[in-house]
Amino acid sequence: MYTKEYVEATDGVRFPGKSFQDAILEPVFDVQKQYLYRPFIKISKAHLVMLQEQQIITPDEARAIMQGLLEVETIDFESRRYDPSYEDMFFMVENALADKVGIDLAGRMHIARSRNDLDICEFRMVLREKVLEIIGLLNTFREVLLNLAAENIDTVMPAYTHTQPAQPSTLAHYLLAFHDSIARDCGRLMNAYHTINHSPIGAAAITTTGFPINRERMGELLGFDGLVENSYDCIAGCDYLTECASALMICNTNLSKFMKDVLDFCTREFNAFYLSAPYVQISSIMPQKRNPSSLEHTRPMISKAIAEANAVFTVLHNTPFGDIVDTEEQLQPHLYDSIEYTARVLKVVCAVLVTLKVNKKVLFDRAHEGFITATELCDTLVREKGLSFRLSHKVTSALVRQLIDRRMAIADITTELIDAIAADTIGQRLGISDQIIRAALDPVHFVAIRTVTGGPAPGEVRRMLAKRNAALETERAACEDCRARLRTADAALADAIAALLK
Known part of the structure; x- marks a missing residue:
């Protein structure tokens, strides 16, 4: 039976109980x-430098502790297993330092700090x-999208609304639209970075300390942009996690929508994209198959990235x-895994997009189907004949219905047909020339005249691409500047250590 006596016999009567160790402490140590x-x-190095600079410990004490800490740093902790003699990594390291410099000196390094501010500082340093x-990978993805767009400024294709062909556009216009959503994702993640990159160190348990420490100096040596000023907020505030998680969920939701489209474009029926050989798999039984497995795998990875980020909330x-x-420690890896899945997706998608072939003729031909230039014919009747848009819409709608009913193509539209339908629907003949009709129904013309800011006209797309x-x-x-600041802080910390050791 599962009794107190049974549990004490199997788990023990001293810390840590075996179930506590196996289920919690050991997995936490593995993360640490x-x-x-x-x-x-x-x-610890930055804290030690600060303690000596603030004359909280003597130069000799600081030098001895630092030399011991540098020795401890060489220990291959990643290969170590959890030792129940120590509660966690913190006490294991402190004990290793005590072996080098003695328990009294090792204990002095913990003046004016707590595992609380240490943990939060570690979490922020890893996450930043x-x-x-991931921002770097997203920027590479943006480069790929912009280059592909530049190659397809004149690739006319249908734009879709409600999953149906709607109006002519270009592949470049479509790719720019998606690029812009990814650019906003980069902005959200950069904002998250700046939120993350504020130092909690010096908050100690939650109310700082009575020792005259210099929080700003430690933050500077560790590469932070500034402080999380309120010490309670340092320990209690976790919105740096939720802000990052939110940005990752939005980013991957955007990616999922794009991957849905790209996989549709790869279908035999759509036939717009042709993936190169390294990114397709052959069926085990059907030798003709070209399965876009590389892209298929990205969909569950995107879903996992969203799920891991959502776990934070x-x-x-x-x-x-x-x-x-x-x-x-049990929460932090959810964000790491979300970022890892996102990174894997981006690496595959970049390679696929750089190497794929675009079937421009199929897209061009499809832009002539489904009466998708009807909007421009409607607009032309307004411009040329002074109709209100509603009357013009009524005539054009009736025209399209008749073409469908009579199984006619858009090329079958003539002056006489429009006049007959206009007479029936609005009681007047319009007499618009065949030449004007042909121009209005041409997808290339449709795209070319849409020069309004943000439109698909080639000149406007080139302007957007350059911008x-x-x-x-x-x-x-800006991203490289963030990395450079971290490198500069590392160099400053190294210089401070060297000065202390002298």
């Missing part, structure tokens, strides 16, 4: 050693790197505003 050990050491990684809603384990390429370079430079 994989992601948090290096940031922990870096934070991963966010910069699921875990955090209705939790206390304070120090709480809900935000800690977006320039914006991409600016945003790439």
Whole structure:
């Protein structure tokens, strides 16, 4: 029976109980050693530099502790297994340091800090790197989209509304539209980066400390843009996680919509995109098949990325505003996994889009089907004959219905046919010339005259492409500037350590 005596016999009567160790402490340690050990050491170095600069510990103490810490840094923690003698990685490292410099000196390094501010600082340092990684991949994806758009400025195709052919556009116009949604995703993730990259270190448990520490100095040495100023907010605020999760969910939702379209474009029936050989698989039984498996795999990965990011909200809603384990090691990997799935998707999609072939003729021919230039014929009747748009719409709708009923094509439209339908519907003949009709019904003409800002006309698309390429370079430079600041902080920390060791 599952009794107290049974549990005490199997779990033990001292910390940690075996079930607690197996189900929680060991998996948490695995996360710590994989992601948090290096940031922990870096934070400890910065803290030690600050303690000595603030004369909270002596130069000799700081030098001895730093030398021990540098030795501990060489330990291959990733290969270590959880040791129940220590509660977690923090105490394991502190014990390793004590072995090098003695328990008294090792204990001095923990003046004016807590696992609370240490943990949050580690989490932010890991996440900021991963966010910069995904922004970099998204910027590469944007480059791919812009290049593909530049190759297809004159690739006329149907634009779709409600999944039905609606009006002529171009592939470039379509790709630019999707690029712009991805550009906004980059902006959201960059905003998330700047939220993440504020330092909580020095908050200690939740109310700072009575020691005269310098929080700004530690933040500077660790590459943060500034402080999370309120120490309670440092520990309790978790919106840096939800902001990042939200940006990832929006990004992957956008990606999912694009992948739906791209896979449709790859179908034999649609026949617009032809994937190159490295990204298709042959059926095990049907030798003619070219399965777009590379793209198919991206769909569940996108779904997983959304699910992992959404888990952040699921875990955090209705939790206390304070120090709480809900935000800690069991939660953080959900964001890491969301970013990892997103990165895998982007790497595949970039390769596929760079190498695919566009069936421009099929798209061009399809732009002549389904009466999708009817809007321009309607507009032409307004411009040429002074009809109100509603009367013109009535005539054009009746014309299209008759063409469908009589199984006629758009090329069968003549002056006489329009006059007959106009006489029946609005009581007047319009006498519009065949030449004007032909121009109005030409998909290339339809696209060419849509020169309004944001339209598909080639000149307007070229303007948008130039603007977006320039914006991409600016945003790439901003992302690189963030990386450069982190490298500069690393160099400053190294210099401070060198000065301390002298």
